[in-house]
Amino acid sequence: MKRTTAVLLLLLACAPARTVMVNGHQVSYEEGARIELGAAKASFDAGKYDLAAQQFATFIQRYRDSDLLDEALFRHGQALAKANKLQEAQVALQDFLERRPTSPFKNSAVVELAAIQAKLGQPAPPLPPVDPSQMSEQDKNQAAAALAESYARNGQWGEAMRWGARALETASGAEREPRLKQYERALEAAPAPDIARLVSDLDRKSAAWPAAALKLARIQLHTGDRSHAEDLARDVLSAGGAYADGARAVQQAAQGSPLRPNLVGIVLPLTGDLKGFADQALNGIALTLDLQGRGKVQVEVVDTRGEPDVAAEAVEQLAQKGAIAVLGPLGIAEGLAAATRAQQLGVPMISLSRADGLTSLGEYIFRDMPTSNAQARAVAEYAQKKLNAKSFGILQPDSAYGDEMARYFWDAVDAGGSEVRAFEHYPLRTTTFKPFVQRMVGRSPEDLDERQQFSEQAEKITKEISDPYRRRKALSQ
Structure with a gap:
């Protein structure tokens, strides 16, 4: 057995090295891979993204056993993204991450995929977590916002919170407010252990620390850990800022009776x-x-x-x-x-x-x-869709509630293609609604008097004017 193994090893050692033809020259397999990958990267660097994507795809087919395959797979997806072929790029990078989860290009691929998902704005499969220890500070800062957005869209709230904190720390000017809202949203949905870990990792001078610390204090308060909740709320309170009121409330509640x-x-x-x-x-x-x-x-x-x-x-x-x-x-x-x-x-x-x-x-x-808007809309939709009503009257009380409901109902009627033909309002604590309803349907004493006067005048015109044209003209005035 040992002799057979030795013979096989000797035969393998004596076998000719694997070669390929590149630009008319026969070179070793890995040398050919290095040359062709370099050519594809040169096209990418020159902004020829469609050509680069084709060259990377050719490389992937030809050099499946090369040590450079991982880089080519990542660069292929990157080139497709630069060529604005976002759907193809997303598929390529997702496939790469699924098939080669331990690749040294994993972090770069996740960051690139996050940016693509942010542009597409569509639900996508979850992103794998990124290992920050393998990234430079500059790379982390540049990727933070896109990673936070993609993780949030995919419901990966722990990762969304972690990268949202980094995005907030590096935000400036107009970026700060939307990033703060995105970060607070992730905080609300993130698991408690992830929040505790983030509070421990963040510097207390970080712009992201007060919100995370206050959230953790609330969790501690609600789970009965009042001592730690009070201590953490005190720290948030000492930092001042927008979270001071919330911290004060937690501190006061923590000093009360146990849950x-x-x-x-x-x-x-x-x-x-x-x-x-x-x-x-x-x-x-x-x-x-x-x-x-x-x-x-x-x-x-x-x-x-x-x-x-x-x-x-x-x-x-x-x-x-x-x-x-x-x-x-x-x-x-x-x-x-x-x-x-x-x-x-x-x-x-x-x-x-x-x-x-x-x-x-x-x-x-x-x-x-239900909200006032929802109540008013439900009534309007039922009347229009179930009862086939096309014209409406509104009778509202003189109050903020009456104004609000009347406004929402009128909007819902207009949106349904119907119309409001009568509108009246009454003082609060009114108990008799007859005069208001009479005015709405044109049956008030004033309306009836006007109708009587019209009838009498019409009868007079009919008797005095025999010409049909002149009679119609007189009646219309």
Whole structure:
């Protein structure tokens, strides 16, 4: 056996070296690969991207066993991208990353693919993570924004957050605000372990540190780690800036009672203009929860008086008592104020407010009430599509709510190709609507008097003017 192996090794050693013909000369296989790859790279450097893409493709077919194949595969996708053949480039680079995940050109390919995906703006397969240790600081800075955008589009929020932080750190001027929004969006969706790792890795002087630290403090507060939440909130507060209010709220909540998983807070305007609606909401809640505290779930109800500041304070008060979640309030202004404070504190809230944009405040805010726009649009669409109504009348109360609903409803009617033919408004606390409806349908006393006068005048013209033409002209005046 040993003798056979030795013979085979000797035969292989004596075998002629593999050669290829390049430019009319016979050269070794690897020398030919080096020459042809160099020619393709020269075309690329000269801006001849279509030619370069063809040359790289030819190289890939001819030199499948070359040590230079990885570079050619990457450069082929890069040349296609430069030639504005983005779909082909995306396919080429994705195939390269799938087939050769350990290639030394992996990082470069991921960065190039991220830039392509950003240009295409379409859903794409997830990008593999990039190893920053294999990149220069300049390369990281140049690639950060495109990587953050592509990772976010693919739902890879941990990577999107990490590269979004780098993009924010290097942003200047007009770039800063959109990059900050992109980074905060990734922070809201990123897993807690990734956020903790990022806070640990970032320099506290980094523009990305306060937002990440505040997010982590909220997570710690909500999971019952009040000591660390308070410490981290204090650090964010000492840094000042836009996140100080949120940090202060977390700090105050952390100083309250420990989290009580069986305590639910309810914030409603039990006094003020919305009292009647609050009473109805409370009656509905009482069908499920024992408001007297005799069940497993304890309930604490706080009056917001319909005022934004009071609503925010009510949420903070409940958070300090350890409430696991908050339900309410009802009004638009108080709804926004309460939801903002709940998001700052990291306390889940199910809002009963019609205010637009509540859930966009963050991942802790939910809603169980459609917006005014959605309600008005639903009524208009039902009337037009189900009832085939083509003309409408609007009767609204003299209030901000009435103005808002009338505006949304009128817009929805116009959008559906119908028209509003009558419009009236009435003072709040009106109990008799007959005169308003009469005016809308042309049956008010004034309307009827005008009709009587017209009838009498028409009868007179008919009797006095016998010529049909002159009679029609007189009736039309």
